[in-house]
Amino acid sequence: MNTNRQWLLAKRPDGMVSRDNFEYTETPIPEAKSGEVLVRNLYLSFDPTQRGWMVDRESYLPPVAIGAPMRAGSIGQVVTSEHADFEAGDLVQTTGGWQDFVIAAPEQGPMGLTKLPVGVTPEMMLSVLGITGLTAYFGLLDLGNPKPGETVLVSGAAGATGSVAGQIAKIKGCRVVGIAGGPEKCQWLKQEVGFDEVIDYKNENVDVRIAETCPNKFDIFFDNVGGDILEAALNHMNMKARIVMCGGISGYNATEPVPGPANLMNLITLRARMEGFIVLDYMPRAGEAIVELLGWISEGQLKYQIDLQEGFDQIPDTLQRLFTGQNLGKQLLKIAEPF
Numbered sequence: 001m002n003t004n005r006q007w008l009l010a011k012r013p014d015g016m017v018s019r020d021n022f023e024y025t026e027t028p029i030p031e032a033k034s035g036e037v038l039v040r041n042l043y044l045s046f047d048p049t050q051r052g053w054m055v056d057r058e059s060y061l062p063p064v065a066i067g068a069p070m071r072a073g074s075i076g077q078v079v080t081s082e083h084a085d086f087e088a089g090d091l092v093q094t095t096g097g098w099q100d101f102v103i104a105a106p107e108q109g110p111m112g113l114t115k116l117p118v119g120v121t122p123e124m125m126l127s128v129l130g131i132t133g134l135t136a137y138f139g140l141l142d143l144g145n146p147k148p149g150e151t152v153l154v155s156g157a158a159g160a161t162g163s164v165a166g167q168i169a170k171i172k173g174c175r176v177v178g179i180a181g182g183p184e185k186c187q188w189l190k191q192e193v194g195f196d197e198v199i200d201y202k203n204e205n206v207d208v209r210i211a212e213t214c215p216n217k218f219d220i221f222f223d224n225v226g227g228d229i230l231e232a233a234l235n236h237m238n239m240k241a242r243i244v245m246c247g248g249i250s251g252y253n254a255t256e257p258v259p260g261p262a263n264l265m266n267l268i269t270l271r272a273r274m275e276g277f278i279v280l281d282y283m284p285r286a287g288e289a290i291v292e293l294l295g296w297i298s299e300g301q302l303k304y305q306i307d308l309q310e311g312f313d314q315i316p317d318t319l320q321r322l323f324t325g326q327n328l329g330k331q332l333l334k335i336a337e338p339f
């Protein structure tokens with residue numbers, strides 16, 4: 001291969017993100033300078049937050065510029081190294097973007113450049129031990145502070161983040177109720193993952209079903225969805241409930257500003273707390289989470305699912321899968337084999 005295939009951001013989205021927002025191009029392979037490495041991307045991570053990066057507004061990271069390769073987390077292999085800590089062949093995690101090759105350095109981009117720990121697969125590093133696993137871990141434990149016997153409600157429950165958050169709550173001795181779309185995902189949560197109850201928001205009345213499945217109301221709501229599901233949940237809080245605002249995917253492709261829940265004042269009467277967070281703030285503590293998550297996986301207490309697509313041409317369509325609920329578990333795409 002002697003060119004760098006890329007998908008560039010061509011047009012900012014209005015409504016559902018689609019292939020039309022991106023443009024395919026080929027450019028020369030870049031060269032690493034002193035302190036840098038040239039990485040060939042092997043696996044790309046797909047994350048709902050990428051939809052936010054496409055919009056020109058203030059956020060926790062600057063927007064992707066029009067004409068730039070779309071930003072994405074990745075696992076790749078070092079091709080050439082001008083950095084003393086890396087050598088050709090190393091498997092590394094970085095923010096490789098939608099392209100074959102990227103110039104990376106340890107202090108560069110939101111994920112820097114780190115070697116994969118020995119024995120950890122790229123799939124694990126981009127899911128349960130990566131951004132989604134760490135989000136579940138720190139969001140639930142730091143913000144939710146679960147105690148044995150409490151009831152934990154999770155939305156987006158069959159997804160990469162939600163399924164791990166729910167399982168950590170089970171490990172901590174909580175009763176866990178998940179909200180997910182469709183019978184297949186609900187069945188997986190109840191029969192394979194071990195959630196106590198599930199609510200199929202596509203086929204059931206969420207407000208009614210939360211009342212049925214949480215007879216003692218809930219103490220923690222780990223919310224990935226926002227919108228109507230958040231509003232329904234706010235009707236079923238216990239005193240001193242904690243709402244962990246992880247994401248609001250139901251509004252990410254909205255064309256109008258998303259209204260807030262009409263019943264927000266329930267937080268006052270119930271002395272409840274609602275708090276947002278960004279997992280990048282927890283990166284200095286990633287090591288402690290990875291050790292504990294790995295322990296739970298090896299003891300069979302924590303399951304994870306990978307939805308692996310293949311092919312460079314599939315990149316734009318793979319992002320859309322997150323917003324149609326087609327993904328079964330962490331959405332990844334493989335674009336090359338290691339050498």
Ligand SMILES: NC(=O)c1ccc[n+]([C@@H]2O[C@H](COP(=O)([O-])OP(=O)(O)OC[C@H]3O[C@@H](n4cnc5c(N)ncnc54)[C@H](OP(=O)(O)O)[C@@H]3O)[C@@H](O)[C@H]2O)c1
Binds near residue numbers: 245326
């Ligand atoms: N705060 C942070 O630092 C942080 C970090 C990572 C992720 N997040 C957030 O965590 C959430 C989950 O991300 P993930 O990477 O783990 O993705 P994911 O849950 O694996 O995939 C996204 C899922 O969202 C659900 N969904 C899509 N549109 C929806 C809608 N309109 N209403 C309800 N559900 C909808 C779909 O599941 P169904 O089939 O069940 O609808 C889809 O499978 C997102 O909100 C993301 O922004 C936050």
